[in-house]
Amino acid sequence: MALVESFSGIRGIYGDELTEVIIAKYAQAYRNFLNKKYPDNKSLKIVIGRDSRKSGEELLKFFINNLGCEIIDVGLMPTPVIENSVRAFNADGGIIITASHNEPNYNGFKFLDKDGAVLRPKDIDFVIDQVKLIKYIPQVNKNAKITNREKDALKEYENLLKNILKIKKIDYGVKIVVDPNGGSGIVSKEIFDKFNINAHYVNFDIGEFKRLIEPKEESLKYLEKYIKEQDADFAVGFDCDADRVEILLDNGELVSGNHILSLIAEEMLSEDNNSKKSIVVNDATSYIIKEIAEKYNSEFKEVEVGEINVVDEMLALNSPIGGEGSNGGVIIPPSRCRDGILTVLLLLKIISKRKKSLKELIDELPKYYYIKEKINLKQNFVELKNKVRQYYLDREFQILETGDETGGLKAIKNNSWVWFRQSKTEDRVLRIIADSKNENIAKKLLNEAKSLLQY
Numbered sequence: 001m002a003l004v005e006s007f008s009g010i011r012g013i014y015g016d017e018l019t020e021v022i023i024a025k026y027a028q029a030y031r032n033f034l035n036k037k038y039p040d041n042k043s044l045k046i047v048i049g050r051d052s053r054k055s056g057e058e059l060l061k062f063f064i065n066n067l068g069c070e071i072i073d074v075g076l077m078p079t080p081v082i083e084n085s086v087r088a089f090n091a092d093g094g095i096i097i098t099a100s101h102n103e104p105n106y107n108g109f110k111f112l113d114k115d116g117a118v119l120r121p122k123d124i125d126f127v128i129d130q131v132k133l134i135k136y137i138p139q140v141n142k143n144a145k146i147t148n149r150e151k152d153a154l155k156e157y158e159n160l161l162k163n164i165l166k167i168k169k170i171d172y173g174v175k176i177v178v179d180p181n182g183g184s185g186i187v188s189k190e191i192f193d194k195f196n197i198n199a200h201y202v203n204f205d206i207g208e209f210k211r212l213i214e215p216k217e218e219s220l221k222y223l224e225k226y227i228k229e230q231d232a233d234f235a236v237g238f239d240c241d242a243d244r245v246e247i248l249l250d251n252g253e254l255v256s257g258n259h260i261l262s263l264i265a266e267e268m269l270s271e272d273n274n275s276k277k278s279i280v281v282n283d284a285t286s287y288i289i290k291e292i293a294e295k296y297n298s299e300f301k302e303v304e305v306g307e308i309n310v311v312d313e314m315l316a317l318n319s320p321i322g323g324e325g326s327n328g329g330v331i332i333p334p335s336r337c338r339d340g341i342l343t344v345l346l347l348l349k350i351i352s353k354r355k356k357s358l359k360e361l362i363d364e365l366p367k368y369y370y371i372k373e374k375i376n377l378k379q380n381f382v383e384l385k386n387k388v389r390q391y392y393l394d395r396e397f398q399i400l401e402t403g404d405e406t407g408g409l410k411a412i413k414n415n416s417w418v419w420f421r422q423s424k425t426e427d428r429v430l431r432i433i434a435d436s437k438n439e440n441i442a443k444k445l446l447n448e449a450k451s452l453l454q455y
Contacts, residue, residue: 004108005128006424007121007308011099011108014055018107020062024137027066029130030111033123034092044069047089047112049082049153050097051184051240052207055107059097063109066137070145074153076206078184078242080339081157083116087334088156089149098184098241101214117336118308154187158194164332165345169196172352176200176344177226177235181215182208185238188341195345200230215239215246215328217254224252234358238340245328245340247347249359258286258325258370259362264346265289267353268321268332269296278319280310283400283408284419285325286435288368304403305421311336326372326433369442372433374423375450381422381430384453385409388420391452418445 003012003022010026012018034044048063048071050056056076064071074085079096086094094112102108111119111127119127162168175198180186186204202223203210212219215237223235227250234255235248247255261281269277269292278299281289285302293300301317303309307324310331314322323330329338330346351358377384382405389399392411400410408421416436423429430453434445 007118007124007306008424009096009098009100009108009110009118011102011106013105014053014059014107021137022131023059023062023109024066025131025134026109026127027063028134028137029127030093030095031067031069032130033111033119033127036126037123038092041092044093045072045089045091046070047072047074047082047085047091047094048097049074049077049085049094051099052076052182052186053099053104053107053240054207056097059107059109063095063097064144064146067144071147073146073148073150075148075150076184076186077150077153078187078238078339078341079110080243080335080337080342081153081184081187083112083337084157084160084335085149085153086112086114086116088153088160096241100241101239101244103213104209115336117311120308120312154190158191160335161191161195161342161345164335164342165195165349167349170345170348170352171196172348172355174198174348174351175230175232176348177202177223177230177232179203179211179215179220179223179235179237180242181211181213181237181240182206183213183238183240183242185242185340188238188242188344191341192345195348197345197348200226200232202226209240211237213240215244217248220246220248220254221252223248224250236340236344242340243329243338245343247328247344247358251359255328255358255362256286256325256370257323257328258288258368259365260328260343260347261285261323261325261330262288262292262365263350263361264330264343265321265323266292266296267346267350269293269298276318278317280313280317280319280322282306282310282324282326283402283410284421284431284433285323286368286370287415287417288366288370289325291366302400302402304407306403307331307337309403325370366437368435368437369439370433370435371442371446372431373446373450374429374431375453377422377428377430377453380428381420382406385420388452416441416445418449420449 099106436442
């Protein structure tokens with residue numbers, strides 16, 4: 001597999017395409033970017049944290065040896081904690097050493113802006129281009145000033161959660177099973193204990209991955225036995241850097257990310273205030289969110305897939321909530337990323353307030369049929385896009401396109417839609433999603449799309 005280089009981060013198989021030389025070049029390129037952005041700053045300060053992959057400490061060493069600036073090491077922490085630390089410690093940027101939901105033989109890193117968000121597309125493009133220009137790899141400064149601030153980072157994150165939740169404890173009698181799978185989500189126990197959460201914890205050995213890294217139905221199904229044994233209400237599973245969370249109900253069903261986002265959006269948009277309300281989602285998110293936004297006279301804005309696209313539109317609209325319904329984890333300002341731990345706490349707060357189970361709350365939501373599939377193409381979707389667009393225009397569908405020519409294409413009619421987007425990390429893999437309040441229409445849209453492509 002080739003090294004993946006995008007605004008979502010740099011990642012690859014460690015020791016194969018992801019080498020010490022590549023890491024050293026990226027360290028220097030990122031420093032060059034910060035020096036260019038802050039030319040008057042003579043003493044750069046960068047926060048670094050990592051997930052629990054065994055290669056993480058090696059990557060940390062390579063970065064330290066090649067950055068040549070002040071480094072605040074926050075240790076093994078979830079992505080939301082590391083991003084918050086950039087803001088809390090007034091750093092110039094940050095690096096998260098993680099391959100997110102990829103399997104353990106992968107590793108990678110994300111570069112952060114001064115506000116804690118991942119670098120904007122034009123900025124990460126600059127860094128990627130700089131890497132290609134770097135020929136000589138000296139170790140800039142083996143004696144860089146390093147400060148370890150793990151405890152401070154967690155304390156600052158705890159304060160962030162309290163400010164967002166506006167409570168110090170959650171008292172409703174719900175019990176959950178928590179599975180970080182040996183990832184950085186292990187810090188959830190310390191946080192949940194502070195909020196008085198009744199939880200049973202499994203897979204808490206650091207770096208010991210007992211299931212697939214990506215939390216999805218097939219990898220979390222085994223948690224059903226713990227739910228029954230512990231008489232718990234549901235189980236939560238984090239990915240390795242804990243920005244994503246998936247939830248398994250006591251009947252073995254995985255809760256849709258659209259439903260998680262819907263419940264939290266309804267809670268936040270229903271709060272009385274005089275400001276104009278809005279929610280920002282990616283264009284692969286179910287219209288269940290659109291219906292909830294309309295219910296509370298709030299603007300519903302769709303953007304191209306990519307967390308930073310959601311974040312920047314939220315900033316532009318001053319939105320109180322955003323997310324990508326295709327996966328678990330909501331974005332709540334001042335955070336600049338999805339946050340699995342915060343998502344769980346918000347859901348527990350809603351359950352406590354409404355005195356209903358999570359399953360009951362989901363059953364009360366508007367019913368939508370959201371089905372998805374990914375297919376392998378013989379040619380890139382860019383070459384087929386005009387044909388697909390014209391097909392739906394001829395049938396009086398509204399067309400929504402986001403991003404550049406490689407972005408999403410959505411065909412909408414009577415509040416139902418079908419969406420296409422080629423993967424930017426898998427060769428010639430196309431994702432198709434259909435969404436409708438009518439199950440037959442959703443299935444028809446998906447099958448029609450697959451037939452049209454003749455893959």
